[in-house]
Structure formats: structure tokens, C-alpha cells
Amino acid sequence: MQEHISVLFCEDSTDDFLLMKLSLQHLENPVLCERVQQTETLREMLKSQLFDLYILDYDIPGYHIYDFLDIIKSYDSDASVIVVSGTITEEQVMKALERGASDYVMKDNLQRLPYAVRNEFINSRTRRSLKTSREKAGKTADLLRVYLENVDDIICTKSTDGTISYVSPSCKDVFGISDEELVGKSYLDFVHPDDHKLMRDFLEKMVGEGGTTRSIQYRFQHGEGYFIWLETKARLVVDRRMNTRDLICTSKNITKVKNAEQALAASEKRFKVLIENSTDIFSLVGSDGNVQYHSPAFYALTGYTERDALNKSAFEFLHVQDRERMQKQFNEALESDGTLQLDVYRFRTADGRFLYFESKINNQLDDPDINAVVVSTRDITKRILSEQQVAYQEHNIEKLSEATIGYLNLSVSDNHYDYIGRQLTDIIPHSVVVVNRFNEEDNVLVCESLYGIEPLNKSISRYATQITKGTVFTPNQESTEELRSGKLIHLQQGLYKLLFGMYPKRVCDYVQDIVGIRDVYSMGLVWKGKLYGNVVIIAFEKAPRVNTGVIQTFISVASVALQRKQSEDVLLHSLQEKEVMLKEIHHRVKNNLQIVSSLLELQTFQLQDPAVRLLFSESQTRVRSMAMVHEKIYQSNDLASINYNDYLEQLITYLFESYMPKNVNPVIEAENIMVNIDTAVPLGIIVNELVTNSLKYAFPNGNQGKIYITMRDSGDKLELVVEDDGVGLPEAVRNGNSSTLGLELVHALVQQLDGEIAIESREGTRFTILVDN
Known part of the structure; x- marks a missing residue:
């Protein structure tokens, strides 16, 4: 569709207007x-269009042509104006132009009008387009100037050999050097x-x-004077003939x-060095528990390879x-955002051992850069074993x-050797404990106590007699001297030396390997140079490490206990001999007193005087009361x-x-009161005298009655009461004036x-x- 041409006629004659309008219909573009x-109508019209x-x-009654021309130019300075007139001079035309x-x-000559209109329309469009382009170019130049003056980046041009031809003003802020100082110098x-080499290679590539x-x-x-880091983007400008001109560069401070x-x-x-050289283990584990990464410490510690450990469940190694x-x-950590401390757990190594680990885990599954659970692990095996050892x-x-x-509570009859074996078995599990008694006369060791011997006997039985209680060992002189040293000896030759x-x-070595014997110890039971026996400890692989100080102290105490037992045996034997002797003495005293009593009784038969006979009979009962005390003593323990x-x-x-009342x-x-002999004899004589007096004097003429004998323990005193319900004592006796011997x-x-x-x-x-008492 062709473009319309809009035309405004300033014409007072309607006929002329219609005639000119008609002439323009021959143009290709619609008019x-x-x-x-x-002029007033013109001004109002131009305000809107x-x-x-x-x-x-040129000739409008009441107006001059310039009135219309000035108004048009005031509204549209690039307007195309064609003057028409019936009578116009050349001078008037020049002034109008x-x-x-x-x-x-x-x-x-209106047939020329369409051509003039067409030409001016084309010229008008051209002028307007050039004006618009110039305005746009001017605005672009202004914007470029403002941009170059205010942009942080540096814009510069330089030749292919690096000579600077232009640099934007912002170089002063970035380089600390003005553009005047830079232009004309080599970059x-x-x-x-x-x-330098990097820059030369760059310029060569740009040209190429x-x-x-x-x-x-x-x-x-x-x-x-100091250096800053720049990032420069450059493009080589070439003309239509592909001749190189300048490099246009944009530089940014990236310091x-x-x-x-x-x-x-x-x-x-540093982090990589830390991770690679840390003894702690750092791992990345997925939400499914599969391992994505282990730091080098893991492989050094466990003996696994990446192929063994990665993309496998972490839990299968526990x-x-x-x-x-x-x-x-x-699973609790997967629902938590913080760091969770795990309990101590055991981890299987490539060679089948188990290490004690403690770990902290941090859920980073929501972080797209990590998308894993971060696990930091520390080997605490030594600490755990140390704690267990402590x-x-x-x-x-x-x-x-x-x-x-327990030694102090052992009686003389208890088997001290067996007590030593039982206690050491409790202290050192997974071990054989043998306690031997030394027979000094025959210079042999006799097995008195044996614990944990079954695995060893099972292997020995194929080649030799099993070790049992009563087995006799004959040590050589060197071994006996070692036992007398009283020190815990680690036998390097193991069973053979033992x-x-x-x-x-070869049999001992084979058995030692088959059974899994780790250590063999021996120590003599020695006190003040005397050898009472020895203790043997055969520790298997599972046995805890022996604390030689504790074991040596234990065996030393046992040696003292054995010495005490032997001393007590001697003392007991001596006491038993003295006890027999004392019993024999009391028995002889009792027999001698019995003889005296019998002599008194025989003498009584020869006496005629009743008073004298009574005195002899009383003396006999007194001697008999003393004899009974000695009889009771030798019959008692x-x-x-x-x-x-x-x-x-x-x-x-x-x-x-005797008196037969x-x-x-x-x-x-x-x-049931125990009374010592120093009190028992006098009290026996007192009871004898008081009961005898009651029998003789309390019940005359065959009167009936009772005699009460009471003995009580009142704490710090013994109370003896002798009482009868007879006729009572004479007044003189009650007042303590009796002259009777009794x-x-x-x-x-x-x-x-x-x-x-x-x-x-x-x-x-x-x-x-x-x-x-």
C-alpha cells in the first residue's frame, strides 16, 4: 500500500484550490x-497536525506571504513550502526562497505542480530522515561520551604493536594515570x-x-607503583578491504x-593438604547410607582401597x-539440621581387626554443592584400649x-597354693595358671594348683604325658637360681624353658603355635631367700596384657603368706605339743590331788575320834573340789x-x-560361764565350804529343805549365790565372828x-x- 501525501493549502480562492487539488490526482501517491x-486558522491547525x-x-488579501511562511516554519522548521502565484517577480521568488x-x-503553469510536489515530498522525507539520523547520532555520541566518562571499565584503542591511541577518562580512577599520560605510549x-610474553602472544593471536x-x-x-589485575576483552577492527586498523579493548579491574x-x-x-594429611577421616555419605568419598586417612588406617569402600553401604563394615x-x-541425623555426635562404634578393617571409631555427622543434603551427609571420624582405639587397660x-x-x-583370712588348713591359682585366674583370664610347691629335700617342683590347662593338655597329649596336679618337675640349677631371684621372668623360649x-x-614350639600362646611368665615364691614354689602364667592371644608390677606384687604377697603359713604350721605344732603337755600336767595334778584325797579317806578309817574324823572328811572334800577343776581343764579344749x-x-x-542327806x-x-583357772579353784573351794555347812547345820534332825546354788554373769562381775531354807546361822556367825575353819x-x-x-x-x-569377771 502506497504512502499518503498530506498537503495544506493556504489559498483564498476556492477555484484555484480545486484546480490545484485536481492537478495532484495524477501523482502515484494518494494526496x-x-x-x-x-493565519489564525493556520496556527490552530498546526497545533494538532x-x-x-x-x-x-503569494497574494492573499489582508495578509503578507511571510505571515504564513513564518508561522509554518515556527511549527515545522524542515517544512517543504511551494509558493504559487499568478503574478510574481523573480526578486519576490528569491526573497521567498x-x-x-x-x-x-x-x-x-499548474501542470508543473505535481512534479514539484513529488520532488519536494521526496526531498522532505530525505531531510527529515537525515535530521533524525543526526539527532540520533548526536544522542548516541552524548551517551557514549557520558558512558566513557563514568563507566568503571576502561575503553581504549591501541595499535597491533600495543601503542595506545585512545583511553577513556576513567583510567585515572582505575590506573592512577591520566589518559594524556597514556596516549602514545606502549601498553x-x-x-x-x-x-610480557603472555601479552605479546595475545596480540599476535588477535592479529592472526x-x-x-x-x-x-x-x-x-x-x-x-603497585600492580593491579586487569581482565581485557579485545577485538581487532578491520576495514572493508580486510586491512587491520586498531584493537578496541575493554579492561576491568579484577584485583x-x-x-x-x-x-x-x-x-x-590448605584444606586439601589438611584433609590429605589429617589422621582424622572425612567422608561423604548419601541419604541411602552409601559412601561417596573417603579422605586418604581412611585407606591408610583401614587397609581398604577405593574399590573396596566407595559406593557401598557404610554400615556393612560395622x-x-x-x-x-x-x-x-x-536416620536421626537425616531429620536434623545440626551436627550430631554418634556413639562409639567398632569398624572392621581389611585384615579383619576391629577399630573403635567416634564420629560427628552433619546433614548437608539440602546444599546443592554438597548434597551429602558430612562425616568426620576419629580413631579412638588407643584411647579405648587404654581405658580398658586402666x-x-x-x-x-x-x-x-x-x-x-583373703590371705589374712586363710586358715592353716586351707590350700594356699590353690588360692593363689584361683586369684590369678580371675586377674588374667584366657590364661593357664600353674602353682607348684618346692620340695627342697628332693629339689623338685610339685604341681599343687592348675587352672585353664585344658587347651594346652589337649595339644600336649599327642606327644607327652598331660600336666595334672601332682605332676613333678625337676628344675636344673640355673632355673632354680632364677626362681630364687623372686622376679617375674618373661621366658623367651616359652614352653621349652618352662x-x-x-x-x-620342636614339640613345645609346635604346641605353642597351635594353641596360640603369646607369653610365658614364671616367678618363684620366695621370702628371705627361701623358695616355697613357683607360679607359671601361660597367656593366650586373647589374654589381656599382663601388668608385671601388679602380678609381681601379688606373687610377692603370696610368698609372704606362704612363709606365714609355714611359720603358723610350726607354731601350731608347737602349741599342740604344749597343749598336750599342759593337759598332762593338769591330769597329773588332778591324779595327785586324788591320791591326797584317797590318803585322807584311808586315814579317816583309822581315826576313832568323831571330831577328828570330821576334820579329815572336810579336808578330803576340799581337795576333791580342787581336783575336779584340773580334771575339767584337761578334758576341755x-x-x-x-x-x-x-x-x-x-x-x-x-x-x-558324800553326805547323803x-x-x-x-x-x-x-x-554357761567360762571361768579362768585362777578364779575357778577359789570359787570351787568357797562353794564346797558353803554347801557343806548347809548340809551339816541347816537341817538338824532330818528336816526337809533345799540348797540353791546360782551363778550369773553381770558384765564386769560374776555373782555367786549359795542359799538354803534351813534354820539359819547363829548371831555370832552372822556378825562375822565365827571361829570355824570353813x-x-x-x-x-x-x-x-x-x-x-x-x-x-x-x-x-x-x-x-x-x-x-
Whole structure:
């Protein structure tokens, strides 16, 4: 569709207007025509619309042509104006053209008007297009100038040999050098010497590759002397004939970025060195538990390769007893955002051992750069084993203390050798413990205690006699001297050295390997140079490491205990001999007193005087009461005291059998009190005298009655009460004025015992005697 031409006619004649409008219909482009006759109408029209072409009548009544021409130019300075007139001079035409008209046409030659309109329309469009282009170019130049003056990047041009031809003003802020100082100088003068070759190679490539845009990073010397990092993008400008002209370069200060990159690279390098040289293990584990990465420490510690460990479940390497617990804690970590400390667990190494690990895990699954659970692991096997060893040593020390106390509680009849074996087996599990007794006469060791021997005997039985209790070993002189040293000896030759060459060495070595014997120890039970036996410890592979100090102390204490046992055996034997001797003495004293009693009895038969016979009979009962005490002593296990209840019953029975009262009965109430011999004999004589007196004087003429004998322990005193319900004592006797031998003897014996005596006689007689217990 062709473009319309808009035309505004300033014409007072309607006919002329129609005639000119008609002439324009022959143009290829459709013409849209408007008409004004007054300047006021023209001004209002131009306020709302401008036209491609203005046709102005030179003669409009009431107006001058310049009135219309100035208004048009004021609104549209590039307007194309064609002046038409019927009568216009050449001078008027020139003035109109100078005033802004573009062409003129005479009204009598209107066939020229379409051509003039067409030409002016084309010229108008051309002028307007050039004006628009110039305006745009001007604006672009202004924008470029403002951009170059304010942009942080440096814009510069330079020749292919590096000579600077232009640089943007912002170079002062970035380089610390003004553009005047840079223009005309070689760019290489400001490049770091180490980057010269890099820059030359860059310029050569730019020239060789034509219009390709390339970039380079290098160091540029700042006006203050230090170097900054620049990133420059350059493009080679060529003309239509492909002749190179200049390089257009855009440079950016990347010092901060470069420093950050270098710092990051250094940090990454340090981190890499840290990871690769750390003894801790760093791992990345997926949400499914499969291992994505292990740091080098893992492989060095466990013996696995990447092929063995990566893309496999981390839990399959854990001890079977720890897997479920650690899987549960791992699942808890997946639901947590923080760091979770895991429990201690056991990890299987490539050679089948188990190490103790402790780990911290941090869930980084939401971080797209990591997308894994970060696990940091530390090998704490030495710490755990040390703690176990400390606990084991504390256990040993505790057992040593208990065993030492146990030694003190052992009786002479207990098997001390077996006690040593039992205690050492508890302290050192997974071991054979043999305790031998040394027979000095035959210079042999006899097995007295044997624990944990079954695995060893099972292997030895194929080649030799099994070791059992009672097995006799014959040590050579060197071995005996080693045992007498009283030191715990680590036998380097193992079973062969231990068994004193009883079995071939190859058999001992073979058995030692088959059974899995790790260490063999031996120590003599020695005290003050005397050898009582020896202790043998055969530790298997599973046995805990022996603390030689604890074991040596234990065996030394055992040696003292054995020495004490032998001393006690000697002392016991001596005491038994003395006990027999004392019993024999008491027995002989009792027999001698019995002989004296018998002599008194025989003498009594020869006496005629009843009073004298009575005196002899009383002396006989006194001797008999003393004999009974010695009889009780040699019949008792305790040679220092007797059970006084038994003694009283025997003594009272004897007195009643001697005097044979018809109507008098004894009543004995005595506690089971042990009374030493120094008190028992005087008290026996006192009881003899008081009961005898009651039998003789308390019940005259065959009166009936009872005699009460009571013995009580009141703490620090012994209370003896002899009481009867007879006729009572005479007044003189109650007042202590009796001249009879019996009562005088009672008072004398109470005084000898530092005791007290009280006499009561109302309806009978009561003697109360208190002596020290």
C-alpha cells in the first residue's frame, strides 16, 4: 500500500484550490488536502497536525506571504513550502526562497505542480530522515561520551604493536594515570614483566585471527607503583578491504576478584593438604547410607582401597552388634539440621581387626554443592584400649587388695597354693595358671594348683604325658637360681624353658603355635631367700596384657603368706605339743590331788575320834573340789578356763553323794560361764565350804529343805549365790565372828579374789559373793 501525501493549502480562492487539488490526482501517491485562508486558522491547525507539504498563495488579501511562511516554519522548521502565484517577480521568488520556501509554481503553469510536489515530498522525507539520523547520532555520541566518562571499565584503542591511541577518562580512577599520560605510549610499558610474553602472544593471536574477540588476564602497574589485575576483552577492527586498523579493548579491574580467587585457591590448597594429611577421616555419605568419598586417612588406617569402600553401604563394615544402633542414629541425623555426635562404634578393617571409631555427622543434603551427609571420624582405639587397660589394672589392684585380705583370712588348713591359682585366674583370664610347691629335700617342683590347662593338655597329649596336679618337675640349677631371684621372668623360649626341657623343643614350639600362646611368665615364691614354689602364667592371644608390677606384687604377697603359713604350721605344732603337755600336767595334778584325797579317806578309817574324823572328811572334800577343776581343764579344749555350770553340777553331785542327806535337795541355776583357772579353784573351794555347812547345820534332825546354788554373769562381775531354807546361822556367825575353819576360809578366799561377800539369815541363810569377771 502506497504512502499518503498530506498537503495544506493556504489559498483564498476556492477555484484555484480545486484546480490545484485536481492537478495532484495524477501523482502515484494518494494526496490528502486541507485548506486555510487565515493565519489564525493556520496556527490552530498546526497545533494538532503537521503536513508533508505546504502550498502557499503569494497574494492573499489582508495578509503578507511571510505571515504564513513564518508561522509554518515556527511549527515545522524542515517544512517543504511551494509558493504559487499568478503574478510574481523573480526578486519576490528569491526573497521567498531565502525566507524558507522550497520552490515556486506559476498558476498559469499548474501542470508543473505535481512534479514539484513529488520532488519536494521526496526531498522532505530525505531531510527529515537525515535530521533524525543526526539527532540520533548526536544522542548516541552524548551517551557514549557520558558512558566513557563514568563507566568503571576502561575503553581504549591501541595499535597491533600495543601503542595506545585512545583511553577513556576513567583510567585515572582505575590506573592512577591520566589518559594524556597514556596516549602514545606502549601498553607493554605498564604490564608486569612476568606477563610480557603472555601479552605479546595475545596480540599476535588477535592479529592472526582477525575479528575474533578474545580476553586476557594480566597485571598492570598502577600509577603509585603497585600492580593491579586487569581482565581485557579485545577485538581487532578491520576495514572493508580486510586491512587491520586498531584493537578496541575493554579492561576491568579484577584485583579483588583475583585476590579472592587466590585466597580461595590457597584456602582450598590448605584444606586439601589438611584433609590429605589429617589422621582424622572425612567422608561423604548419601541419604541411602552409601559412601561417596573417603579422605586418604581412611585407606591408610583401614587397609581398604577405593574399590573396596566407595559406593557401598557404610554400615556393612560395622560390627554386627553396632549396626542397628548406628543406623538409627544416622536416620536421626537425616531429620536434623545440626551436627550430631554418634556413639562409639567398632569398624572392621581389611585384615579383619576391629577399630573403635567416634564420629560427628552433619546433614548437608539440602546444599546443592554438597548434597551429602558430612562425616568426620576419629580413631579412638588407643584411647579405648587404654581405658580398658586402666580399668583392667584397677580391677587387678582391687583383686590384689582383696586377695591380700583373703590371705589374712586363710586358715592353716586351707590350700594356699590353690588360692593363689584361683586369684590369678580371675586377674588374667584366657590364661593357664600353674602353682607348684618346692620340695627342697628332693629339689623338685610339685604341681599343687592348675587352672585353664585344658587347651594346652589337649595339644600336649599327642606327644607327652598331660600336666595334672601332682605332676613333678625337676628344675636344673640355673632355673632354680632364677626362681630364687623372686622376679617375674618373661621366658623367651616359652614352653621349652618352662618345662625344663622335659619335652623336645620342636614339640613345645609346635604346641605353642597351635594353641596360640603369646607369653610365658614364671616367678618363684620366695621370702628371705627361701623358695616355697613357683607360679607359671601361660597367656593366650586373647589374654589381656599382663601388668608385671601388679602380678609381681601379688606373687610377692603370696610368698609372704606362704612363709606365714609355714611359720603358723610350726607354731601350731608347737602349741599342740604344749597343749598336750599342759593337759598332762593338769591330769597329773588332778591324779595327785586324788591320791591326797584317797590318803585322807584311808586315814579317816583309822581315826576313832568323831571330831577328828570330821576334820579329815572336810579336808578330803576340799581337795576333791580342787581336783575336779584340773580334771575339767584337761578334758576341755580351752586350757585356760572351764565351763562353770558343768563344774558346779559335778561338784554338788559329789558333795550330796558324800553326805547323803535324806530330805535335802540341790537346786542349781548357773549360766554357761567360762571361768579362768585362777578364779575357778577359789570359787570351787568357797562353794564346797558353803554347801557343806548347809548340809551339816541347816537341817538338824532330818528336816526337809533345799540348797540353791546360782551363778550369773553381770558384765564386769560374776555373782555367786549359795542359799538354803534351813534354820539359819547363829548371831555370832552372822556378825562375822565365827571361829570355824570353813567360814574363815571362805572370807580369806573372797579377799584373795578382791571380791565382796554379803550374808543374810532370816528364814534360812544366803551368801552372795561378787568377784571380777
